[in-house]
Amino acid sequence: MAESYLVLDQVAKSYPRPGQPPLRVLDGLDVAVEEGALLSILGPSGCGKSTLLNIINGLDDATSGTVLLAGKEVTTKTRSGVKIGMVFQQPRLLNWRSVRENVALPLREMGLGTDEIDARVRRYLDIVGLSEFSNYYPLQLSGGMQQRVSLARGLAIEPDLLLADEPFSALDEISARKLRQEFLRIWDRTGTTILFVTHNIREAVFLSTRMLVITARPARVHLDLPVEVPYPRRPDDDALFELEKSVTRDFMRMEEETGLTEIGS
Template sequence: MAYLEIANLNKSFPRAGAPPLEVLADLSTAVDEGALLSILGPSGCGKSTLLNIINGLDDATRGSVTLAGTRVTTQTRSNVKISVVFQQPRLLAWLTVRQNVALPLKEMGLQKDEIAFRTDRYLRLVGLEEFAEYFPLQLSGGMQQRVSLARGLAIEPDLLLADEPFSALDEFSARRLRQEFVRIWAETGKTILFVTHNIREAVFLSTRVLMITTRPASVHLEVDVDVPHMRHPDDDTLFALEKQITREFLQMEGEAVA
């Protein structure tokens, strides 16, 4: 049995005076524990809605999500510990870097020694231990996003949901953070779902790419990325796969317009 199973997932939202807005349509996939799956699709296709259902923040209209053997709904969330890293860092400007990372640990009720240990560990993992007493506005955008990642990892989740975390960064910063992200995934062994609309990013990061269609979203393509980590961004095999997926993506968008 897969770690995460999504079976015939449908999601629609009611609209006053109009038919329901269909967002997901019979979407099915399975994810093994320890995988890094990129969910690739056009903007507005329902990727974030899918993450919300997996996280137990919203219910499917039909179909199911099963995580570590438990069916996930807003009423019956899995015992799996889930963390989310968003497109924006969402740091509190009046708290230091250390205090931002420690905040969810305090909410979990951990002891002070454990909070200090985890905060130091994950700031070191993202390479920001020297900036622990800085405030977010003293850091670059890329550094702020690394603080956000440290905060997400510090709760030591079983499943990390990353919702376009590098899309607001310049390409130089994003490329460097992708390499850091893969290194952290390799060191921690977490299962990660990484939402993106950047094909190059999806290919570089992932063990598998799941391409979903325009709304209402269903699975268009699933591709294994059989290139060992650590990878180089200019690897010819990755580039060939990127071209293949780009052709599929353009074909999918053309069919949607036709």
């Protein structure tokens, strides 16, 4: 069996609170992800998904446990040893810079030469279907197009791992549906390993090779489920719909049990 590409080994995170016990956010997460996977992470609001992404991204350290990416430990001190791309809920583009300049910005920070930067910008704008808009400015684009620029920027560094934090949640459903299809096309073309955080069970089922459902804080793995429906997928596929219903029932049951536990405590 091939070695896992991303490994979370008993990752836990607590924050100190004056005069109170520490606030436990993550409670010993054990996850192993294969290279090229598209893993969705679902959980209740406030369960620690953003904290987990920050730890994987090397922006925060776990209280205990380790994160390994391609065999390298990721911490705040070692994050420069790996390349991790990020796509956010909002595009976070610089409105006074052109599309081309926005995608080039992290490449300049990496110290790449001009020819390499130009080649990568052209390649990834072509992949997201925005080559003809390279000289436009963000405010001249639709919300969906801005998010595709953000995706091109995240991919242009040719990351070891791409973290997507609810990238379509601010879009209307029609735009989001189109971008999910585009996202799968881009993932298939690039082969990038992706962690995709979402509150949308239908979205997770449609996109993922695998789904990870985590509990309310302190977060633990509640469900680790492969999505074995073959690609390309259709939103109206009965197999996806049945899986969505099953995960929804399980998710609601988990939240009910968590609520009962909190009342009992």
